[in-house]
Amino acid sequence: xxxxxxxxxxxxxEQLAFFGREGYLIVPALFGADEVAALGARFxxxxxxxEPAPEGxxxxxxxxxxxxLRYPRVMMPHTWDELSKRWLLDQRLHDILSALLGDEPIAxxxxxxxxxxxxxxxxxxxxxxxxxxxxxxxIAAWTAIDPSLPENGGLxxxxxxxxxxxxxxxxADMNESFVKHLVRPPEGLQPIPAPLQPGxxxxxxxNVIHGSGPNxxxxxxxxxxxxxxxxxxxxxxxxxxFPVLNFQGExxxxxxxxxxxxxxxxxxxxxxxx
Ligand SMILES: O=C(O)CCC(=O)C(=O)O
Numbered sequence: 001x002x003x004x005x006x007x008x009x010x011x012x013x014e015q016l017a018f019f020g021r022e023g024y025l026i027v028p029a030l031f032g033a034d035e036v037a038a039l040g041a042r043f044x045x046x047x048x049x050x051e052p053a054p055e056g057x058x059x060x061x062x063x064x065x066x067x068x069l070r071y072p073r074v075m076m077p078h079t080w081d082e083l084s085k086r087w088l089l090d091q092r093l094h095d096i097l098s099a100l101l102g103d104e105p106i107a108x109x110x111x112x113x114x115x116x117x118x119x120x121x122x123x124x125x126x127x128x129x130x131x132x133x134x135x136x137x138x139i140a141a142w143t144a145i146d147p148s149l150p151e152n153g154g155l156x157x158x159x160x161x162x163x164x165x166x167x168x169x170x171x172a173d174m175n176e177s178f179v180k181h182l183v184r185p186p187e188g189l190q191p192i193p194a195p196l197q198p199g200x201x202x203x204x205x206x207n208v209i210h211g212s213g214p215n216x217x218x219x220x221x222x223x224x225x226x227x228x229x230x231x232x233x234x235x236x237x238x239x240x241x242f243p244v245l246n247f248q249g250e251x252x253x254x255x256x257x258x259x260x261x262x263x264x265x266x267x268x269x270x271x272x273x274x
Pocket of ligand 1: 111113121122127153154155210211212224226
């Protein structure tokens with residue numbers, strides 16, 4: 001479902017009911033064209049080698065044939081880029097997230113994906129398998145910088161999986177996915193496309209199964225800015241996301257969720273990003 005727009009950052013009863021039932025919600029045009037262009041341009045300067053990222057934070061391999069190694073994801077840019085941090089802590093995101101969570105949101109993660117033509121996707125998975133927010137789950141705010149459609153590797157979600165337990169992943173097809181984990185939808189449920197235009201934001205619960213296929217377009221990039229949050233009432237998160245921030249930008253203390261996770265072994269970190 002596409003929401004019909006937001007009034008002063010507050011969602012309608014219909015939008016809240018949709019999120020509660022389906023586990024996701026698209027809010028069209030949450031960000032304006034100028035904002036989207038500014039964030040896109042910020043990361044284009046990295047991609048074009050016009051402005052380096054701080055040492056060790058983003059390491060493209062210009063000689064690689066794999067487009068994802070030439071343009072890897074930028075992990076946690078809010079920790080060194082003011083514009084990325086302002087976006088992560090934007091008031092409009094705050095207002096929608098608090099309505100969806102019924103609680104104050106705490107910011108945990110940011111990622112910028114370039115996903116150029118030919119790039120592999122990310123097989124179906126559950127974000128809270130990685131973030132390990134407890135109790136409750138994390139929530140994503142996934143904003144399109146370019147049109148995000150099935151043909152250029154747009155995101156798919158499996159509706160009504162927000163209450164699914166975290167599943168131990170199987171092996172993904174590495175010709176299609178840059179991450180080796182795959183979570184199959186429960187019987188009877190299917191992934192559906194979540195088509196987005198630049199500035200649209202897709203919100204989804206951290207247990208929702210979602211992912212993307214390869215970018216099969218020859219010319220269209222599929223850039224996106226992905227932010228994750230946890231409800232203030234959650235006590236734990238994987239320590240890899242520290243420090244987590246309140247919407248004033250201040251670090252808040254939470255317990256480190258350590259150990260093997262739901263599958264008894266620690267997962268391998270995907271290497272397509274710093
Ligand atoms: O944007 C994509 O293609 C996949 C991103 C994703 O699912 C994630 O970061 O959890």
